[in-house]
Amino acid sequence: MAKLNLQNVVKRFGDRTVCDGIDLTVDEGQMVCLIGASGAGKSTVLRCINLLEPIEDGEILLDGVDISVPGLDPQSVRARIGIVFQSFNLFPHMTALDNVMLAPRRVRGRTRAELLPQIEEMFERFGLADRMHNYPDQLSGGQQQRVAIVRALAMQPEVMLFDEITSALDPQLVGEVLDVLLMLKQQGMTMVMATHEMGFARQAADKVCFLQNGRIVEEGPPEQLFDHPQQDATRQFLARALK
Numbered sequence: 001m002a003k004l005n006l007q008n009v010v011k012r013f014g015d016r017t018v019c020d021g022i023d024l025t026v027d028e029g030q031m032v033c034l035i036g037a038s039g040a041g042k043s044t045v046l047r048c049i050n051l052l053e054p055i056e057d058g059e060i061l062l063d064g065v066d067i068s069v070p071g072l073d074p075q076s077v078r079a080r081i082g083i084v085f086q087s088f089n090l091f092p093h094m095t096a097l098d099n100v101m102l103a104p105r106r107v108r109g110r111t112r113a114e115l116l117p118q119i120e121e122m123f124e125r126f127g128l129a130d131r132m133h134n135y136p137d138q139l140s141g142g143q144q145q146r147v148a149i150v151r152a153l154a155m156q157p158e159v160m161l162f163d164e165i166t167s168a169l170d171p172q173l174v175g176e177v178l179d180v181l182l183m184l185k186q187q188g189m190t191m192v193m194a195t196h197e198m199g200f201a202r203q204a205a206d207k208v209c210f211l212q213n214g215r216i217v218e219e220g221p222p223e224q225l226f227d228h229p230q231q232d233a234t235r236q237f238l239a240r241a242l243k
């Protein structure tokens with residue numbers, strides 16, 4: 001697994017600065033949660049890391065190498081950094097298995113036969129063994145999101161990014177998706193997660209970063225940030241979110 005470093009990352013949309021000098025370190029095997037009000041810039045940070053958005057300034061280092069330099073093939077970076085979104089984005093005309101196999105076949109040139117044992121094992125591990133041949137509309141939201149996670153993992157990424165992956169789920173399905181993240185953490189995956197699930201951030205994160213107006217205004221281990229927030233903005237946000 002890899003280590004991720006953001007140094008003074010600046011992202012603007014027109015004259016609006018959405019990431020205003022983000023410094024973030026995610027050590028190998030760490031889970032970092034980004035929290036903050038809607039519009040604070042959490043998704044944009046993740047999209048910049050995955051090179052879905054070009055940045056105006058700063059550096060994004062993957063194991064010490066700047067991946068944000070112009071000219072670098074974004075596909076090769078995205079093969080190393082997986083991302084899962086709120087909306088599962090599965091192809092509706094393909095089975096769960098075919099959705100998962102698509103990228104490793106296309107990008108890595110692997111065959112179905114080569115991939116099958118590893119992918120079957122992942123479906124099994126994430127409680128989806130009997131769902132491999134179902135189409136997305138035959139699956140619950142929680143199952144679809146777990147398939148989306150398996151799809152990202154099938155590329156054998158070194159870092160995983162999760163953007164509000166439980167926000168579109170019925171409350172009773174949230175737990176089964178968060179459990180998958182706990183399993184990944186146990187396996188030592190390096191992860192960054194934008195979330196409104198404060199209970200999960202408190203329980204599972206190694207570090208929590210509070211974003212406000214495109215800046216990380218406070219960060220620390222969850223017990224420090226949740227129990228002893230230093231900034232008024234953090235206190236007010238947590239008071240509302242934990243209510």
Ligand SMILES: Nc1ncnc2c1ncn2[C@@H]1O[C@H](COP(=O)(O)OP(=O)(O)OP(=O)(O)O)[C@@H](O)[C@H]1O
Nearest residue numbers: 013018036037038039040041042043044045164194
């Ligand atoms: N493609 C875009 N063009 C213009 N503005 C954008 C674009 N994408 C995001 N923004 C703006 O950037 C700001 C940060 O958005 P972002 O989605 O990163 O916030 P967020 O913290 O993830 O919010 P949420 O919790 O609602 O997902 C918002 O004001 C948003 O309107």
